[in-house]
Every structure is written in structure tokens, then in C-alpha cells.
Amino acid sequence: MATTTPDIQRNRRAKSASRPGDRIFSGLSRGSGITLLVIMAAIAGFLTYRAILAISKDSTNFFTTFEWNPAGSPPVFGIAVLAFGTIVSSIIAMLIAVPVAIGIALFISHYAPRRLAKPLAYIVDLLAAVPSIIYGLWGAIFLVPYLDGLNQWLDQYLGWTYIFDKAGDGPARNLFTVGILLAIMILPIITNVTREVFLQAPKMHEEAALALGATRWEVIRMSVLPFGRSGIISASMLGLGRALGETMAVAVVLSPSFLISGHLLDPGGGTFAQNIAAKFNEANEYGRDALIASGLVLFVITLLVNGAARWIIGRRKEYSGAAA
Secondary structure, eight states: OOOOHHHHHHHHHHHHHHSHHHHHHHHHHHHHHHHHHHHHHHHHHHHHHHHHHHHTTOSSOTTTOOOEETTSSSOEEOSHHHHHHHHHHHHHHHHHHHHHHHHHHHIIIIISOHHHHHHHHHHHHHHHTSOHHHHHHHIIIIIHHHHHHHHHHHHHHHGGGSTTOOOSOOOSOSHHHHHHHHHHHHHHHHHHHHHHHHHTSOHHHHHHHHHTTOOHHHHIIIIIHHHTHHHHHHHHHHHHHHHHHOOHHHHHHOOOBSOOOSOTTSSOBOOHHHHHHHHTTTOOHHHHHHHHHHHHHHHHHHHHHHHHHHHHHHHOGGGGTTTO
């Protein structure tokens, strides 16, 4: 009786399992995965324990209070302003960075000549390695003064939208500037990952589309973009993770205040990471517990964002390009 394909596969797996090198590699891989889960659980447990200690002594609502004074009597602190600033600045960064990153990745992978594509890719890789404090100093010294004119233009022509209505005077140390700076910081990350995914698009599909008379843009729209959709989502979530947790650049550029304003051009606001960096050294033990509680919220937001990305990719199998 002929041996079937499943039997052959089982025999191969059995032979592989009997080899010492395969057993060692399998054990190391499994151990690495378990270790990662244990570390994540330990971080979550530590943050939760310290957060409970802080929130149990908070005299107000932790989620809706617009004040941060854990050293007061009674202690008063909340994350409403921090959550608003973190989410708004990250959304602005994503709205700016993702379309530009996709355009740069497409240009490098499918439009630019090879002599130009390699230097451009190298420059983008270098930008991803620049420390955040350098971006922060550049933003404070160069970006903030030069954005004053843009803020005035937005206030003059788009002030009727309320969002771009500048209610007061002052330098451009606001959430809008922070969003632009974060967009510049996450642009290389999104571009690098997206470019590599676009380069993996099946050449046979592209050549078949060209043979049928499709233009270069039609080839990209029908072959490259559908194949790279999961990569675009993953790259965007990777950039969003950095935007949510960025500390030093935001701390240098932003003028923090515990006020929520729908006017994005007005100075003020705050983010989780910026608040932790600014107040951790001067905080007492209870104040540090309060900061750790805010860090727990940021930790949960990051997990939810990554979980949502995985759910989106898994919900549509064709996003992964596996069918290609």
C-alpha cells in the first residue's frame, strides 16, 4: 500500500524530533516564548500592585480628574488630561506619518532608480536610529519657532473649525506641534517596515499585470498594496507604539498643563510618558505609585492597540498575503 502524504509528513516530524539539535532548538524556542510571557506577566503584576496602592488613597476619580497633586492633603490626581494628550498627539502623528511613509516606501521600492533607491533607504535607516532627545532639541530650537507662522495661518483660515481656533497667544508648544514631531520620529520606522513588505510582493503578479497592459500605478493598486496591507498595519502599530510612549522629545517641546482644550494650537496638555519623566525624580513614594498607576494605563492602551492590530489582520486572511 502506497504511503500517503500525511504519513510522510508525520514520519518526517518524528525523525526531526529524534535529532538532538532539533530537540535543543525546540526547547530553546519554547523556553524563550514562556520567558517572554513570564516577564510580561511580572511587569503587569508589578504595575497593578503599585497602582492599587495609589488609587486606594486617591480622594478623587482617577479617570476623570484634571489635577495631579499626589503629595497634597488629601491626595488628588487623575489621568484625564494625560489620556487626552497622549491619544490626540498620537492620532495627529499617525494621520501625518502613515500616508507619507507609504508614499516613500512605494517610491523607494517601485519608482526610484536603483542608484537612488539604495541611498534613500540608507538615509531612512539612519533616521530611525537618531535618539529621541536629538529630535526633542531640534523640535524646541527649530520646529517650535517656525510653526508659529503655520499656527497663525491655520487660525486665520481654519479657525472656524474650532480645532484650529487659537484662543490665546504663546509659542507653538502645543499638542499639534507634538503630533508633528512624533510624526517625524515614527516616519522612518513605518517606512522601513512597509518598504520591506512591498519588496516581498510576488513578482509574477506584477509581471502578469504589466503583461495585461496595466500601468505602474494599477500594478501597485491591484498587486502590491493588497499584498502589503498586513505589513502596513503592523508598521503603523509599531510606529503608534513609539508615539504613545515617547518621553524626552515630548517633554522638551510641550508646555504641560492639566487642562483639556479642543483648541489644538493653544499651549498646554500632557502625555503619560512626559508626565512620568517630568515628575518622577521629585515625587515621594506615594507620588511614584501614582505615576506607576498612570504607566499601567499606558501599558493597557498599548496592549489594546497591538491586540486590535492582530485582530484586524487575522479577521481578513487576504491581508497577510498568504494566498499569494
